[in-house]
Amino acid sequence: MQDAAIEMAPGAIDAPDAPAASIPIIPILTCIAAGLALAFTPVVVWRMTTGRWVSLQQPETLYYLQIAAQAYYNHLWYISDPAVADGVSFYPWIQFVPFVVLVRSLGLSISSVPLFWSFCAGVGMGAGLYLVFWRALRRAWLAAGLTIVCLSDFGFCGPYVIFSQLKSLASALLIHRHRILLSNPLVQWRVPDPSLDLPWLFLQIVAVSIARERPQRLNLWISGVVFGLSFYVFFFLWTMVAAGLLIAMLLDRAGRKVYRWTLLIGVAIGWPELALSMHLRALATAEGAARLGVFVHTSRIAHLDFPVWSVAIAILIGLWIRRTGRFDLIFPLSLLIAGGCASTETTTSSSAMRELTPSFMMTLITLYPVRLLRFQEPCSAAKRLPAYSGGNCCPV
Numbered sequence: 001m002q003d004a005a006i007e008m009a010p011g012a013i014d015a016p017d018a019p020a021a022s023i024p025i026i027p028i029l030t031c032i033a034a035g036l037a038l039a040f041t042p043v044v045v046w047r048m049t050t051g052r053w054v055s056l057q058q059p060e061t062l063y064y065l066q067i068a069a070q071a072y073y074n075h076l077w078y079i080s081d082p083a084v085a086d087g088v089s090f091y092p093w094i095q096f097v098p099f100v101v102l103v104r105s106l107g108l109s110i111s112s113v114p115l116f117w118s119f120c121a122g123v124g125m126g127a128g129l130y131l132v133f134w135r136a137l138r139r140a141w142l143a144a145g146l147t148i149v150c151l152s153d154f155g156f157c158g159p160y161v162i163f164s165q166l167k168s169l170a171s172a173l174l175i176h177r178h179r180i181l182l183s184n185p186l187v188q189w190r191v192p193d194p195s196l197d198l199p200w201l202f203l204q205i206v207a208v209s210i211a212r213e214r215p216q217r218l219n220l221w222i223s224g225v226v227f228g229l230s231f232y233v234f235f236f237l238w239t240m241v242a243a244g245l246l247i248a249m250l251l252d253r254a255g256r257k258v259y260r261w262t263l264l265i266g267v268a269i270g271w272p273e274l275a276l277s278m279h280l281r282a283l284a285t286a287e288g289a290a291r292l293g294v295f296v297h298t299s300r301i302a303h304l305d306f307p308v309w310s311v312a313i314a315i316l317i318g319l320w321i322r323r324t325g326r327f328d329l330i331f332p333l334s335l336l337i338a339g340g341c342a343s344t345e346t347t348t349s350s351s352a353m354r355e356l357t358p359s360f361m362m363t364l365i366t367l368y369p370v371r372l373l374r375f376q377e378p379c380s381a382a383k384r385l386p387a388y389s390g391g392n393c394c395p396v
Helices: 002-007 025-050 061-074 097-105 110-137 140-151 163-175 198-213 217-230 235-251 256-283 286-291 308-324 327-344 351-374
Strands: none
Touching (some): 025 140, 061 097, 061 110, 097 110, 198 217, 198 235, 198 256, 198 327, 217 256, 235 256, 235 327, 308 327
């Protein structure tokens, strides 16, 4: 037991964890309010323009509504391909069916689904990102301010954090004065992906961090359950987290117990979804898989590639962690490495993976400079099947 305690020492933090009840309420509520304001700003603009509470500001919204409409009009408890009769859909069940059921039960139209997506995104993004910053800094209002800045930044899920925001602002004020500043929606607020996925990523980072700092049974189970439920949230989320945990096991000897149990518990919870996903993938037509870009060869796309400067930042972060002994930051770094490998792989990947993993990675890069502040301080075509109705998920 003494050896185990010594083994966990390199990543331990001298200051004890504050209990959940001590999380500042006013700052986190402020972040949630800011998240809701950012999520619903396009809705208000559309209301003023069209007179309806329907926001189609995103190019993908119409397609996602077609998927939701399959459940709304045809079969309430599962989704299907809108282009093929009873075809398999490669999108997560949980991001569509619960919202459709809620809308149907309230007697609302299918066009109301994005409103509930935006509501959940605002609450989840605001609260989740605040918890990451608050745990890193333990300064409530500083964490709240950083959360609001990141949620409203053009480059938060892009390659140029802060710079993109300043560039767009300067362009709107000085160069193209009649240009609409918010002509393009912020990537992090695109619904349902990634705005319903990022909160789960934030929660996973916090859960693993707590479990590594205090590897008690309850913390290990919480970390594992969060990972297991990510199987049902989005395919390209849990795969990146799993790869990150494996990489962290190689890099962080002291935290291997946490990563190992997180993987084991998570896989035990998520394997039914994985098995169902494999079954649905076998039922999918070749045309459907190719049309959706599922595990087909993809060419390199410049704006989706991992920037060279980001690789340099990851290397510098790794060197800093090694020098200072802050090995509890290895898991976010491992997520960054896993996302980088996934976003540049073009043979067995998919267009969706190459598009979404950079969003996850750039989010992690944005978080790093702030997380480091704390540690500078001392002591701081299928037939309808019964299994199908239980929920289908993303491609494998």
